[in-house]
Amino acid sequence: MNKIVLQPIDKMSLGLIVAFTAVIGSLIGLDKLCGTACFIRNGPRVQHFSWQDQIVSSKDQAFILTFDRPMDGASVEQNLVIDPPLPGKFSWAGRRLAYTFNTPVPYGETYQVQLTDAQERFRNDLQAGHVIEPFVGEFQSRDRALAYIGTQGEEQGRIVFYNVTRKVKRLLTPPDSTVVEFKFYPDGDRILFSAADKNKGIEGLRELQLYTVTTGVNKGVESTTQTAGKIELVLDNETYQNNQFDLSDNGEIIVVQRVDRKNPADFDLWMVKSGAPPERLKVTGGDFVIAPDSQSLAVAKGEGIGILPLEPGAEPLDFLPKFGQLLNFAPNGAAAATVDFNTDDANLRYTRSLFYVNNQGLQKELLTTQGSIINCQFTPKGTQLYCLLTQLLPAKEYKEQPYFAKFDLKTGKMTPLATLTDYQDIKVSLAPDGLALIFDQVVTSDNPNLTDKLTSNSGQAIIGGQLWLLIPPNANKPNAQAELKELPLVGFRPQWLP
CATH class of the missing domain: 1.20.5 (Single alpha-helices involved in coiled-coils or other helix-helix interfaces)
Incomplete structure (x- = not known):
């Protein structure tokens, strides 16, 4: 061999x-x-989770899971668990899964996204695919927090910030100034406010200056590195008297109503941008609101509402001649709640009507009343409207009773939510996740010796204020009722953190 x-x-x-x-x-x-x-696996896995360790707000509507190979969609959808639960819908694009929420993510929570037992997809459906490596992701929503102007003790006339999630309360503005109005910046890290020296009393309304103050919040949650109470001057009052103002949704533009101190007939709206001198818009009118696109402005004029670009001397983009007041824009800017004072119809004299209008030309009447239409705010999805209204009571003396109502904008149906005992300068703020409204009820006095106190819109001295929470009924429970809760906070003009 x-x-x-x-x-x-x-x-x-x-x-x-x-x-x-x-x-x-x-x-x-x-x-x-x-x-x-095993350190060696041949099963599929989640390659990327778009919200991993992120802080999300009400404007964040969907997250994306990216897999390293094609997956069996049904097995993924059946096994994806979000804790606490967040109802939503699935959509696929190749190896990417988008999960879009039905409603905004509730604030003040930490969420886990878990996926197990899902299988990969083979071209041959008869062959079972490998099971995915167990995945756990985590994200959190912004803290549930609010600010208001205090009325008692050391809080009087100062902005009080209260973090409901963390149970943290702090004073943001100094004790020697009185705050008149304020608005949050979109990230919640700062507040824009108007204030005057406390010693000037009611005369301080003619001496208002605009400032910013830091809140101690970073990306919507409490921060150990962000200093609270740091104040910067935005607009002084040397030449012009500063009145009402608004802040754009992107936080980059301030529009303020100003009057020349030497010539009161010189009355105009001014635009203030960061790092640039104030710029006259050459626009006169009454109440105004910056649109959600941060590029246009709605101004009430004698004959209607003008929509103008935020450019000096620009021609109007649109004009709504029928309406005398714009209450609020829908979050996407495509619709608004407006008021018709019915001056053209003798049969409707002494009444006013609430309308829903959109950019498609729709003008839908929701209510006609002899009472007042005080405030309306859209839900985050823009499908419903929460309003503070009044009804005229049958009595010898003129008296209005305030109440809250909800309007379904598709059907026009109105649902009363809660009736209040008294009305005076009520300020309403809808939570960014749409789960609750906060409002105030102030206590005033006509005592002329209290002129150094805070003042209401009617010029009366504010000697107290109570904050209330209104929780609308759960839409999934047919017989549910709205809840009205008195908060252990004393103040007025509350606003939620965005």
Whole structure:
């Protein structure tokens, strides 16, 4: 018998075959023996989670899961768990899954996204795919927090910030100034406010200056690095008297109503941008609101509401001649709640009507009343409207009773929510996640010796104020009722953190 003589290259090839066979066998054995704890896995996995360790707000509507290979969509959708639960809908684009929420993410929560037992997808549907590596992701929503102007003790006339989630309360503005109005910046890290020296009393309304103050919040949650109470001057009062103002949704533009101190007939709206001098818009009128696009302005004029670009001397983009007041824009800017004072109809004299209008030309009447239409705010999705209204009571003296109502904008149906005992300068703020309204009820006095106190819109001295929470009924519970809760906070003009 001839003896087979292996050449060096044959020996090397045989050795490699044996080695590779051993490696492959060991990998197969390890995969079966070590379960999910293996450092070597051949199953699918989540490659990227768009909200991992992120802080989200009400404007964040969907997250994306990206897988490393095509997946069986049904098995993913059946096994995806969000804790606490967040109802939503699935949509796929290749290996990417988008989960869009039905309603905004509730504030003040930490959420886990878990996925197990989902399978990959093979072209041959008869063959079962590998099971996904267990995935756990985490994100959190912004803190539930609010600010208001205090009325008692050391809080009087100062902005009080209260973080409901963390149970943290602090005073933001100094004790020697009285705050008249304020608005949050979109990230919640600062507040824009108007204030005057406390010693000036009611005369301080003619001496208002605009400032910013830091809140101690970063990206919507309490921060250990963000200093609270840091104040910067935005607009002085040397030449002009500063009145009402508004802040754009992107936080980059302030519009303020100003009057020349030497010439009261010089009455105009001014625009203030960061790092630039104030710029006259050459626009006169009554109440005004910056639109959600941060590029246009709604101004009430004697004959209607003008929509103008935020540019000096620009021509109007649109004009609504029928309406005398714009209450609020829908979050996407495509619709608004307006008031018609019915001056053109003798049969409707002494009444006013609430309308829903949109950019498609729709003008839908929701209510006609002899009472007042004080405030209306859209829900985050823009499908409903919460309003503070009054009804005229049958009595010898003129008296209005305030109440809250909800309007379904598709059907026009009005649902009363709660009736209040008294009305005076009520300020309403809807939570960014749409789950609650906060409002105030002030206590005033006509005592002329209290002129150094805070003042209401009617010029009366404010000697107290109570904050209330209104929780609308759960839409999934047909017989549910709205809840009205008195908060242990004393103040007025409350606003939620965005």
